[in-house]
Amino acid sequence: MICQDTFYRHTVTVDSIIFTVGNGLRESYRKLPEKKLQVLLAKRAIEPHAGKWGFIGSIVRDEERFDDAIQRSLKEKANIKDIYLEQLYTWGDPKRDPRERVISASYMGLIDSDNIKLKAGSSVDDVKWFDVKVSQEKEKTIEKKEGYQKTEDLEITLTSEKLVLTSKVKVVKEFTKGNWIIYTQILKSDLAFDHAKMLIYALERLKNKVEYTTIAFNLMPEKFTLTELQQVYEILLDRPLLKANFRRKIYDMVVETEEYEETAGHRPSKLFTFNTNWQPHVF
Amino acid sequence: MICQDTFYRHTVTVDSIIFTVGNGLRESYRKLPEKKLQVLLAKRAIEPHAGKWGFIGSIVRDEERFDDAIQRSLKEKANIKDIYLEQLYTWGDPKRDPRERVISASYMGLIDSDNIKLKAGSSVDDVKWFDVKVSQEKEKTIEKKEGYQKTEDLEITLTSEKLVLTSKVKVVKEFTKGNWIIYTQILKSDLAFDHAKMLIYALERLKNKVEYTTIAFNLMPEKFTLTELQQVYEILLDRPLLKANFRRKIYDMVVETEEYEETAGHRPSKLFTFNTNWQPHVF
DNA sequence: TCAAAAGTGTTGGACCTACACCCATGT
């Protein structure tokens, strides 16, 4: 049995879920452009799922570190270099790839898309930013003996110009004896593999981390206005924030510059940068 | 190149880092027993690292889900069944196994050790709870251009009766542009593989999760006193808590029973159970 | 009687929420 075990070998990939916040339309000369959450997808040129859109990833080669595989795939396939990434979760379901078992370690990255010139590379036909919209279709909470269970049907809509990809995912969150157990099931998806699941998972983590870290700053350009920063927070948290309170909260994390945004229709706003001396309160 | 990639195959394992809180000595008839954090280790019967102590794990078989592999290995090797586990991190360094590349998905579990009868099973010579002590030997913070860097030398001491295992680990935490990047390096370790790294990582996560979840309840028996619960929190957080404040904080999460602890030397304390109707404030 | 722990009440401060208000700009 010991010797047998040494024969089990698996294909392992890394996949990156890259988010950015893009500008929408400017309604009038007075109004600021709307911001919107976007995710990077590539159109697969190779089987399986050739022609479908999915996250950028790659098979991990012999003697290749995960980090190297991730950075290599992003460079080769989309022309993205040296970005902040963090490991999210490793997906091990034997059936997640239709042909053979493939284990995938997923990573999340956040970038300012204005700093990046996307370019489709090897084994992908196209790379694009897709606007992300998740809406809850149904929701049900039932009491259980030791806790309760919440079922949500989510519809994910990803749009890029005329392209629209939709997925439906059922999320069952069970709270038993103090622990969350979460099952996710894809009901229908235009995305490759189980990437709809990965997206839901990444969005959840993103929301959580925005609250108690400074990851949101990865989405900002070098210099930004406080309203821009607030818009980014609002989009990530998916709720409106009060200006005065938001500013007090992030006061220590930013430093003002001497520059102003030359806008139109209203008072110009000061530009800020990230305060590199800022320290989180707890280590 | 596409065809080439399909040939890369890797051995994948799952490893479980199981914590419990055990009782120490009772100094006098009046005093309560000291509590101490413990971690489960097995003495490896097979190569590589035969004879060394390490976490319980197993190679993931064909068509086997990660969860199944974890639960199987715990049952086969230590006689532990159906416990709460959560995925921690996947370690992909090509050199982490001395013989061939092995990728490991690590899981963290918390149990009440009194509910478990440990029994060494296949491919392990022994399984034991080890008291965990981590002490900081050196610490240095240096300012960098965009942030700062903190270096810690940690000494990990794991003890079980007469057995003492020590490890020294250097942790470099870099805070750059709002992101934590953490490198860990094992200087010296009595544990198998990179398990010292895994332990440090798990302890960090454990501390964080105790603050904003109810995982600590996994360490408690069905019925417990509030002081016992507080002791568990104190050990996990590694700092003393004030009784009155602690009780107000966990007030909603517990329900009192009619029973009392028959103690000695002081006023008997009421026994509580976890409140299964308790809901975290934010979903 | 007394050491140890069980258990509760109070106070001041930090922080958060909500809202109100004034300022500066381009058309």
Next chain:
DNA sequence: ACATGGGTGTAGGTCCAACACTTTTGA
């Protein structure tokens, strides 16, 4: 003039840390 966003002040409430105090028990 005015719509729009820039920017700041304040009042009220909640939560938390720190401390003080009373109660109950077994030896």
